Amino acid sequence: MFLCIPALSWLFALSLENEQGFQQSLDYLRSPPVTLLSVLLVWSLSHHLLAGIRHLLLDVEIGLEKTAARASAWLVNLGAVLATAGYAVSLL
Amino acid sequence: MSRAAQGLRAWLLQRFTAIYLAVYLLAVLAYGATGDELSFAQWRAWMGQPWMGVTTVLFSLALLLHVWVGIRDVLIDYIHAIWLRLLLMAATALVLAASLLWTVRALTLAALG
Numbered sequence: 001m002f003l004c005i006p007a008l009s010w011l012f013a014l015s016l017e018n019e020q021g022f023q024q025s026l027d028y029l030r031s032p033p034v035t036l037l038s039v040l041l042v043w044s045l046s047h048h049l050l051a052g053i054r055h056l057l058l059d060v061e062i063g064l065e066k067t068a069a070r071a072s073a074w075l076v077n078l079g080a081v082l083a084t085a086g087y088a089v090s091l092l
Numbered sequence: 093m094s095r096a097a098q099g100l101r102a103w104l105l106q107r108f109t110a111i112y113l114a115v116y117l118l119a120v121l122a123y124g125a126t127g128d129e130l131s132f133a134q135w136r137a138w139m140g141q142p143w144m145g146v147t148t149v150l151f152s153l154a155l156l157l158h159v160w161v162g163i164r165d166v167l168i169d170y171i172h173a174i175w176l177r178l179l180l181m182a183a184t185a186l187v188l189a190a191s192l193l194w195t196v197r198a199l200t201l202a203a204l205g
Contacts, residue, residue, distance in 0.1 A: 002159055002184075009152075009191035013198035015132075016139055022132035049117070052110050059107070 001044050004037075035091060042087045047080035102161050109158040116151045140202040152195045156188045 015025035028034055054072050057063055063072050130138070138144060163184045171177040 002163060002187075005155070005159065006187050006191045009195045013194050016136055016198045016202045019132045022135065049114060052114065056107060056110065 001041065001048065004041055039084060039088050039091075043080060043084040046083040047076065050076040050079045102165075105157055106161045109154040109161075112154045113151065113158060116147060116154075136202050139199060140205065142203070145199045145203045148199055149196055152192050156192050159188060160184065 011025045011028060014021040016022075029038070054063070054076050057072075058069070063069055139148070164181060167177050167180050167184075171180060
């Protein structure tokens with residue numbers, strides 16, 4: 001995720017530069033290797049986001065009991081996979 | 093500030109930036125999902141609006157801080173050779189700062205028309 005930041009920053013700037021840069025950035029995003037990378041990024045990011053929300057809830061003492069904490073951990077794993085699957089399907 | 097308070101500051105910073113990053117990301121995704129595909133002119137006009145510019149610069153800044161705290165913690169925990177740890181920290185800071193400035197530059201140019 002960290003290594004995607006400079007690449008995304010560069011793509012974002014390119015897309016705002018002019019019409020040509022905009023098309024170019026779309027072409028990059030739609031190329032097979034970048035599309036594959038984007039699926040990996042969506043997976044890691046959705047996992048990170050869900051796990052982060054879980055941690056914020058644990059910070060305010062929601063779901064601290066062992067069974068609840070275990071259940072929410074699985075929910076994070078499952079939710080990230082589902083979100084990634086949804087994204088992958090939307091690409092087809 | 094004591095070392096313990098510095099740790100608390102990083103901990104708090106990580107949580108506040110996390111909330112902002114999550115809210116911005118979900119809001120933009122939800123907004124983007126409702127609209128049609130944008131043309132270049134629409135995309136630039138959207139990002140050129142003051143409120144998009146300000147919230148996006150804040151997003152980039154929050155991202156820089158969030159990633160810095162996270163990567164720094166990983167480097168402190170796992171890289172024990174001080175010279176290598178400092179080198180990787182410096183490289184991280186450089187990449188993050190350059191990315192932030194490049195994004196701010198793009199948004200500024202878009203805002204100026």
